[in-house]
Amino acid sequence: MPPLPHSKAWYAHLATELGGYHHPWRRVLDGPDPEQTFDLLLEQVLRPDARVLEAGCGHGPDAVRFGQTVQQWIAYDQVPELLEMARRNAPHAVFEEWNGKDALPAALQDPFDVIVSRRGPTSIILRLPELAAPDAQFVYVGPRLTVPQVAERLTAVQWRIVAEWRISVQAYAPTWEDWRVRGAWMDEPVSRADWEAGVTPQGMPYREERYVVLARATSSATTLPELS
Template identity: 55%
Template sequence: MTDPEPHSRGWYALQARERGGYFHPWKRALDGPEPETTFTSVLESLLGPTVRVLEAGCGHGPDAARYAGRVARWTAYDRQPELLALARANAPEARFGLWDGRLPVPAALSGPFDLICSRRGPTGVIPHLPSLAAEGARFLYVGPGLGVPKAETRLAEVGWSVLCEWRERVRSWLPTQEDYRLRCEFMNAVPDPTLWNREATERGLPYFEERYTVLAAAE
């Protein structure tokens, strides 16, 4: 029996069952700051005791567990029931709903929300921002790569504009050939059988860890 394709529903179920959540399976060493630090810092600056938050693609709930006690209400959703079960256990102060981003929006996720956020979750929440957001709400997202496909276009289509954006690229190292293989599989890429011998050093194989962070609001 072959393993399910990465990022398929079966693959996410396997992650929940065998890893206890959604984690990068490879080890790495960074030559600079963690590129998701910007997202974390901006997120924390937007929280407060009166803020109502909706988190898209919450996975096993690490952000809900960390921040639900700091806001008026933290509501989160994911499309994967196995991950949601873990999130509910990890973050009892938050509210959760099962949703794949399609209409209709479940009643458990009805707004309005002052902040809609997602840490490497789906951009499919963007078309629903007008119906989910309170007046003056913000949308905060971080995704892998230096640009999230169609993010700015999709925001413009619903009348939201980019307030700030950050593109961060940090040189990183995969210490073993197995870590290289695991990252390739996670990224749906085919490992190059000659790359390790050609480019690996005593520290391992160099690559760049990249993140794109965007903060947006209604125009």
């Protein structure tokens, strides 16, 4: 029996079968990838003197892309197979095995200027008071237009959302297998009957969605970046 979606064993399976933390279905988009909004925001927020913590780093693509543009990039994940890949992909960064809930590893105990979560665990929000330097920023992107626990947890730690974006792009899953795999990933029920009733020449239509958030501690001053 295959491991349950989003279990630790399932993420390890992604590492060995797909070569990293990738969406395991093909998709066709009618517009720009909605996650580009997060990329643009991150480019604006990061500074050369910043210490950055990444939650749920997977195989390290953000450490590869952004890690050498800042003073230090430290990341964590709970899946050893993904961390092994991340260390090979981004030797300039520091990677720790952590579940976001236990005691902080030593490498995570100095304050960070930016805390990043790309479709990663929202549990990191509850640890922001321990992790954040004064005027630190939290940057998050989630896989749906609304991720309720983000706002709830930011309120619980007295951080506030200073900017948010909701982006939706028409997308298609080109085959039944792609649609089935997406359903398992998103924890959405799918059936062959629904597929046959709704499929188009391009595949099964759906909306590729992202929810992007920039947050700061309640006492922090606010200067919004311009996305360009």
